[in-house]
Amino acid sequence: xxxxxxxxxxxxxxxxxxxxxxxxxxxxxxxxxxxxxxxxxxxxxxxxxxxxxxxxxxxxxxxxxxxxxxxxxxxxxxxxxxxxxxxxxxxxxxxxxxxxxxxxxxxxxxxxxxxxxxxxxxxxxxxxxxxxxxxxxxxxxxxxxxxxxxxxxxxxxxxxxxxxxxxxxxxxxxxxxxxxxxxxxxxxxxxxxxxxxxxxxxxxxxxxxxxxxxxxxxxxxxxxxxxxxxxxxxxxxxxxxxxxxxxxxxxxxxxxxxxxxxxxxxxxxxxxxxxxxxxxxxxxxxxx
Amino acid sequence: xxxxxxxxxxxxxxxxxxxxxxxxxxxxxxxxxxxxxxxxxxxxxxxxxxxxxxxxxxxxxxxxxxxxxxxxxxxxxxxxxxxxxxxxxxxxxxxxxxxxxxxxxxxxxxxxxxxxxxxxxxxxxxxxxxxxxxxxxxxxxxxxxxxxxxxxxxxxxxxxxxxxxxxxxxxxxxxxxxxxxxxxxxxxxxxxxxxxxxxxxxxxxxxxxxxxxxxxxxxxxxxxxxxxxxxxxxxxxxxxxxxxxxxxxxxxxxxxxxxxxxxxxxxxxxxxxxxx
Amino acid sequence: xxxxxxxxxxxxxxxxxxxxxxxxxxxxxxxxxxxxxxxxxxxxxxxxxxxxxxxxxxxxxxxxxxxxxxxxxxxxxxxxxxxxxxxxxxxxxxxxxxxxxxxxxxxxxxxxxxxxxxxxxxxxxxxxxxxxxxxxxxxxxxxxxxxxxxxxxxxxxxxxxxxxxxxxxxxxxxxxxxxxxxxxxxxxxxxxxxxxxxxxxxxxxxxxxxxxxxxxxxxxxxxxxxxxxxxxxxxxxxxxxxxxxxxxxxxxxxxxxxxx
Numbered sequence: 001x002x003x004x005x006x007x008x009x010x011x012x013x014x015x016x017x018x019x020x021x022x023x024x025x026x027x028x029x030x031x032x033x034x035x036x037x038x039x040x041x042x043x044x045x046x047x048x049x050x051x052x053x054x055x056x057x058x059x060x061x062x063x064x065x066x067x068x069x070x071x072x073x074x075x076x077x078x079x080x081x082x083x084x085x086x087x088x089x090x091x092x093x094x095x096x097x098x099x100x101x102x103x104x105x106x107x108x109x110x111x112x113x114x115x116x117x118x119x120x121x122x123x124x125x126x127x128x129x130x131x132x133x134x135x136x137x138x139x140x141x142x143x144x145x146x147x148x149x150x151x152x153x154x155x156x157x158x159x160x161x162x163x164x165x166x167x168x169x170x171x172x173x174x175x176x177x178x179x180x181x182x183x184x185x186x187x188x189x190x191x192x193x194x195x196x197x198x199x200x201x202x203x204x205x206x207x208x209x210x211x212x213x214x215x216x217x218x219x220x221x222x223x224x225x226x227x228x229x230x231x232x233x234x235x236x237x238x239x240x241x242x243x244x245x246x247x248x249x250x251x252x253x254x255x256x257x258x259x260x261x262x263x264x265x266x267x268x269x270x271x272x273x274x275x276x277x278x279x280x281x282x283x284x285x286x287x288x
Numbered sequence: 289x290x291x292x293x294x295x296x297x298x299x300x301x302x303x304x305x306x307x308x309x310x311x312x313x314x315x316x317x318x319x320x321x322x323x324x325x326x327x328x329x330x331x332x333x334x335x336x337x338x339x340x341x342x343x344x345x346x347x348x349x350x351x352x353x354x355x356x357x358x359x360x361x362x363x364x365x366x367x368x369x370x371x372x373x374x375x376x377x378x379x380x381x382x383x384x385x386x387x388x389x390x391x392x393x394x395x396x397x398x399x400x401x402x403x404x405x406x407x408x409x410x411x412x413x414x415x416x417x418x419x420x421x422x423x424x425x426x427x428x429x430x431x432x433x434x435x436x437x438x439x440x441x442x443x444x445x446x447x448x449x450x451x452x453x454x455x456x457x458x459x460x461x462x463x464x465x466x467x468x469x470x471x472x473x474x475x476x477x478x479x480x481x482x483x484x485x486x487x488x489x490x491x492x493x494x495x496x497x498x499x500x501x502x503x504x505x506x507x508x509x510x511x512x513x514x515x516x517x518x519x520x521x522x523x524x525x526x527x528x529x530x531x532x533x534x535x536x537x538x539x540x541x542x543x544x545x546x547x548x549x550x551x552x553x554x555x556x557x558x559x560x561x562x563x564x
Numbered sequence: 565x566x567x568x569x570x571x572x573x574x575x576x577x578x579x580x581x582x583x584x585x586x587x588x589x590x591x592x593x594x595x596x597x598x599x600x601x602x603x604x605x606x607x608x609x610x611x612x613x614x615x616x617x618x619x620x621x622x623x624x625x626x627x628x629x630x631x632x633x634x635x636x637x638x639x640x641x642x643x644x645x646x647x648x649x650x651x652x653x654x655x656x657x658x659x660x661x662x663x664x665x666x667x668x669x670x671x672x673x674x675x676x677x678x679x680x681x682x683x684x685x686x687x688x689x690x691x692x693x694x695x696x697x698x699x700x701x702x703x704x705x706x707x708x709x710x711x712x713x714x715x716x717x718x719x720x721x722x723x724x725x726x727x728x729x730x731x732x733x734x735x736x737x738x739x740x741x742x743x744x745x746x747x748x749x750x751x752x753x754x755x756x757x758x759x760x761x762x763x764x765x766x767x768x769x770x771x772x773x774x775x776x777x778x779x780x781x782x783x784x785x786x787x788x789x790x791x792x793x794x795x796x797x798x799x800x801x802x803x804x805x806x807x808x809x810x811x812x813x814x815x816x817x818x819x820x821x822x823x824x
Binding site for chain 1: 301302322351352412414418433492496530531543547548552
């Protein structure tokens, strides 16, 4: 059964396999919908438990169990070989959702454009960008499929489709991403100016620490502020870069470890609740 | 809440602080920190029969920090004649890496395929890393143009993870955790990271535990590394750009002091006015 | 480690058993105390403010794909949606991962239905913006400015776009509550948001908001497990100090716990 599912297929076999999988999935969903709610919930709980149990068991069962002695898979157990197919199956299911995202975008942006609502220009820009990038990208990809030599690939890049692709990707997309990221610099200035106020002793301590770490991380601090202290001198501990390094590698690291520790405990507890279907709240359903 | 006018003045001052060093040509020499020094030593210690992997996970948004880091590391690797491979689990990183490597290869006379290779963008990072932990060449198979790795002299003798001398992850995200969990940890390969500055505090526990051998702390780390490779007074990209960063840090500190001084004076005036 | 060692397996079993014991204990009716978390207590305040101003609320469930963090964020979104439905306030939920979109839609639809206001639910208020980080941030900023949101909720895992979201919300005058386990983004949320829920408080959110015995029991169990692990760390640190790093006992502990 495992081999039937994981064996690579090509051509008409692949198409039939995909069709069969979609059909099987649709039938399973229809059956689920037809069931009464409380049976549906129990099937969901069962699937969740079995799926989580697979990963837990794969981790807990020691290496070598269920694997022939002398095998190249000596670091695995009998469940390890299913990790990749199960992971790939999950990735494929999630990839289906990309189409839903595009449909949602088209629906949300289509209405203002068709009805001339305020902001229709933004919707027009969305459709223009989506269509242009899709057409140009797919055309270039198709052209590259046939370009098997470096000279052929250079010819594709020099052609109209290649130049358009680089205009859209390098000219628009990359630069727009960099621009938005650059906004952070301005926002940091306004946020720092607004937020760093001497309201309490803790706030003062935080500000002084921030100043030291900021100055220690840029050349101006070590070069001009404490550059006069020779390295190796008994007073060299006071050099701003050493103080900054100490702050980052001792108290900061201790605090980071404490935060990570607490976060991981929270992750373990929540993962246990989700796995055993004990999680409560609107998404997870109320207690029976 | 900040008034719009105040905010606009702040933004103009910031723009001036960033731009001024480019016009004046001022460069402040960096002081090399222990993390950059440790990474430099780790690269120097890589034997000639092993390969260094540069994993480039960044996109256009973080080029300002990650590209100088990439360039500084490539300069060192090419200068010292070490073999290296570039790859990425995000599509854009290896593209930018190829552009930088092509330029530097011409400068250092290190032709593609003989000293360096581009393994390209790899999907399914967990599966790829697990496969690499068993056999690197078999997991990658071809370079980014589809040329079999067996045909490239740079890959001669590179098969198992033991043939990898160092992995350096240049990233604005947390792919280094996957590298440590699935490749460098199980295969006991040395690992370093060149993150953006905001992620630096997260990396210190790994340096302390020895799971990482060094780190480039954002653009400052790139500047420090360039100082090690070319000297403190060189005018490489990281060193020149750090001067602008220095100016902005001084501006921010000055504005915070000014803001607090204004608030204290206002509070005192209100208190005096209230008791009068 | 690829597979757990004996010590890690025992530790996992003990931690899980403690959490499950406390859950069982809470289900039997034992009352449990949980301290006040200001950020979570401010959710009602934020929704009330939006209702008074007649402006919508924005809830961002973070940048992660479907994961434990996102599930927790969506659980909080469900609570916010019920409160918004009760006050007849519009809630906009932009998502980054298309796989989260149908889940968010279902949560909000059920929340509005549970409050008896199914007609208030507008499917177009759940929007997939982009799976690219800064495109998503730009989209959220655009929504904040066009819709003039009165309250922002940022719950989930965020990266560099956290300050962009926080500052943009500050500029439109929104009351902002952020909750994230991303330690690198906490400083940005702290300076730009009115309330920040940090690290493990994020995972306590559903317990705090719903006061369900199962969740409270799990929280108490997790706290006790933490105490036990802190004791273990103390024992390890003491052994390392007394015996020195080369001792065989320490090497065994390091190997068993994955460091060797």
